[in-house]
Amino acid sequence: MAAWVKGGATDAGTAIGAAASLLARARAPVIAGLSADVAAIRAAYDLAGRIGASVDTAGSAGTYADLASLSRVGALTSTPAEAVGRADVVLVVGAAPWQAPLLKRLIDAKPTRGRAAGSDRLVLAVGANATASLSWPAEGGLVEAVGVVRAYARGHLAGDDIPGQIAARLIAGQYGVLLYDPAELGEAGIEMLQGLAMELSEVTRCFTLAVGGVGQDRAVVPVSAWLTGQAPRSGFGRRVPEHDPWRFDAARQVAAGEVDAVLWLGAVPVARPDWLSRVPSVALVADGEAQAAEVVIGVGQPGRDHGGVLWNEQRAALTYWPASAPSDLPSAASVLGALRERLVRGQAAPRSEAAC
């Protein structure tokens, strides 16, 4: 097992001991990243609950853009398989979805199921200079652009300029899919896009489909919901899970100097944020390197070194992935369990000692 403390290679027990002592000293620890299999995400929430940490995810900007819109206006959503099988018109919103593998599948095949089976698939683009049947660069920004298309779909704007034509094609379609990247479109844009899907569903079938999530955020959302009843950004400082997307934003907390220890969970490889180096940190990562954090513990990658339940982008569900190249690296869940055992034995400082 690969482990490093302050850049020096060491054994697992010493690294776990160093990590436990770093977390035990902390007033406000944060467990961030959460890019891991379901067992490790569960273990992270268990550890957070026992040490009073707060939790944040690697892709929370996009996740919260989606969740915030969902919590207010609901969502009409489809899955990749349904989109590939049924959609005869696809509106790609923004530039980011063009990088998604799903788009190639949509461009390369015709719909095979439902009322549109066998017809050609029309690809429309808003907010990107893309090669599509109709492309509108939308200089006023994505949110405004989606709003304009929605105004045409409602009949509040009329004319045959490009957004008007896009709205007309969506209305004429049998099964429309609005493809977007939550982090790029943002909360206001997603709410507007859901509104567009709802307007279109008055006259035809139309759904939204988010692509391009970071890490395992899509797995964290249901796991945090079944463990805490809340969305991922929760804190356990006052013993009960409190949900506050602003207060428990890990990047904000580090910038404001409110955090004194971070545990980064990246068993499924994901880019580490810049702020990680600015605070005492422990990293549980599959691609272990000595400089990743103050304490680095190499863990197995679920689906490669050991089996695990991960978000399956293609099926839009949590599925089990067996080990493709089994190794003796420990799972992130087992390391988090060992940390929890050490910290429970060592007991953190009780609440309400004189603090100022």
Add this chain to the structure above:
Amino acid sequence: MSTLTLRQAPPERLDFLNINPLALSRLSQGEVERLEIGTTRTGVRLGDCFSVSLDKSDTLTIEGGHERLDRVGASLSEGAIRVTGDVGQRLGAGMAGGSLTITGNAGPYAASGATGGTITIAGDAGDYAGGAVYAAKVGLDGATLIIRGNAGAHLGDRMRRGTILAGRAGAMAGSRMIAGTLAALAVGDHPGLGMRRGTLVLGAHGRMAATFVETGAHDLVFLRLLSKALRGLSPEHADLLAKPLRRYSGDLATIAKGEIWVAA
């Protein structure tokens, strides 16, 4: 007048939800000093960070604010709280009555969900002032929010009732507005984006979305009444309404019953 005097910067974010004149008037000095206001596992009691002086009155002064003081005056129903200094997020959230005065700056979500009373911020306010917090259906809901300095982005997001006055505001002022009145001397891009109903009165603005249509200049009795109502709160906002006004209607992406008045 009861007074809490900050002795030094708080070591963690503090939650002032339960600190209001009515609650303190029923407690002894010792009980007040032992009130738990910390938010981490270590915790902080009121007496750890503040010197406490009580007189059972309906006025509370917090001497020496800090941007880590969250939910100051939240759910306040009567009495007055005055803070000399800054406060953190959710100032006066869910407030139903009374008055809140801040001499410094406020964090995000000031006056979110406030149904009554008056909140005055002498300095600047963060993003989503008078806006809705996560999963909340509405932002400001009947209270009066006055920001003498600048406000961040999304001022009055999803506000449903009440009045907001601000100096300069960031982008998306009045976004997704349900109803109510918002006046600002200047705002950034995309004012009123996604608004359903409600009234925005602006001295100047950035990019106006294509989903707003200009409907001409009007001289309405309502505008004179509004000017009269605003004069007592802020003469410079009332003066905006004395100028010739262009009216925009929108947001056409929604039911389009909102209006934006722009001083020419």
